[in-house]
Amino acid sequence: MSATSTPPTTEPPEPPAPRARSGNRRDEAARLAVLHAADDLLAEQGFAALTVEAIARRAGVAKQTIYRWWPSKVEILLDTLIEDSAKTLPVPADRPTAAAVRGYLHDFARFLDRDPAGKVLLTLLAQAQHDPGTAASLHRRHLGPRRAQERAWLAAAADAGELAPALDLDAVLDALTGPLVYAAMTGAPARPELVDTLVDRLLAPRG
Template sequence: MHRGNRHGRSEAAREAVLEAADNLVAEVGFARVTIEGIAARAGVAKQTIYRWWRSKTDILVDAFVADADQELTEHDTGDLATDLRAHLGELARFLTESDSGAVFRALVGEAQHDPGLAARLRAEILPGLRARDRRPFERAQARGELPDDADLDAMVDRAVGPIHYRVLVTGEPLTSAMLDFLAGQRGQRAEASGSAGSAPDGVS
């Protein structure tokens, strides 16, 4: 019983640290976040943090992975366009409106001049995101909505690439019209058949 209580307290402290790190990055930016600040916000001792993590970057990587697991859900309606539109809308909100999105942008920015962090992103964060992005297409392929030889990786790039481009590069808004186009069956079928899809009209 006492072991369970200690475990429960440890897990609560760990979750408090992850949430504090998320919040602080969104509020003050990556450069101004410190272990001391995270500890104060979470209400734990610095020594507690250092038992689990070596740096604020380690905390933020774990925070993002945990948030993605919790906030990015599965959508399976039996229709690719519907599933993909739901997924893209959720992904867009996650990356632009949540504290997790601020963490993602901060980590990607830091990775541009930190090869070690870049390697961790590719090993620990991007595979999970990529797997979620592929699932609508994999389910569609399994039920025969897409051909067996469809290039799913190209379809994923086509659907989510513009979202990441706007989130990380241009800062332009992710409009409903844009997400509707990216999820449209017309574009996905064109990709599956190997023909070029037409460009969206009036998407901003």
Template sequence: MPTTAEPPPPRARPGRRRSEESRRAILGAALDLVGEGGFAGLTVEGVAARAGVGKQTIYRWWPSKADVLLDALVEEAELRVPAGDHGGYAADLRAFLGDTFRLGSRPWVAEVLRALMAHAQVDPAFGERFRDSFLRARRDALRRIVERARERGDLPPRPAPDTVLDLVFGVLWYRILATREPLDEALVGELLSVLVRS
């Protein structure tokens, strides 16, 4: 008799359930503290104290304080992947860049992104998680746009699809991390001129 695949029972364990209230308080406190003192001002002890929570509760659910922050970012910033179809490569790109830059222009988001990328360099385990979840999702969204253009025959022969991703995210992160210049409409135009060769 073949065993049928069971849908995993969503909840059968005894014991107290995870506190939604604490979870929210922790994410909120993490954002608060990063906003106030940058990533250097974000400590597990500080989050616990601010959230009115025991440190153990944080360590129980997140492997590091950067993971807390990443969760907070995803939850708070409504990080939808904007890969909708706007009828053409240029229009799709413009929409993607507009959405992405608009998000990265909110100061606290930029601050959190800086903190995450910095921590990814220092904590290799988090670095892997960060690349494999957050960064990959962003790349995949843009890759879908490029792929769609290729299928349409919309895509210029150069630069190659992967280079498109490197150029777009390279400039984005470089401005956030290094020059701190705004992600503005002018930059969208420059990028489009490079990528679309109108």
């Protein structure tokens, strides 16, 4: 379960217990309740059920509370994605070895296939096709920063002679992650050998 989701032992459709009010400070419990509710609704009922009204109902929160803090439901998902992916799938910063890169890509494949936050990423990528605002937010707040970290990490590995990227790093990262994302989007199961082959052919020093 993703980091912002309620533990699996709790009851999705129960009346949310009344939280203590916070006065004139932002209520962290309300913020978390919204993120959890959005996460859970997406996982359980799909994107079509992810309406502001449903999130508010499930979180035990007023619609106005959501509109006060988030400009759209997409930004709610983006918040959950950022918080969850930082915990579940951090970009390594310290071990620029070939094996570490391979491991990171395996983790990424598993993230897309199994982690609810992976579904959130696919959902946001999809929504970005429909809405330029989503595309901009997704790049600015998630894809851009993450890609920058990945690029720096790969560059360090290349400098260390661990890797010999076949192309510029952005193109290589597209070539490595693109197949995983595309497979996840078309419902294909995870294929570990795909990751291994990609790393071998696109990153490994030849011969």
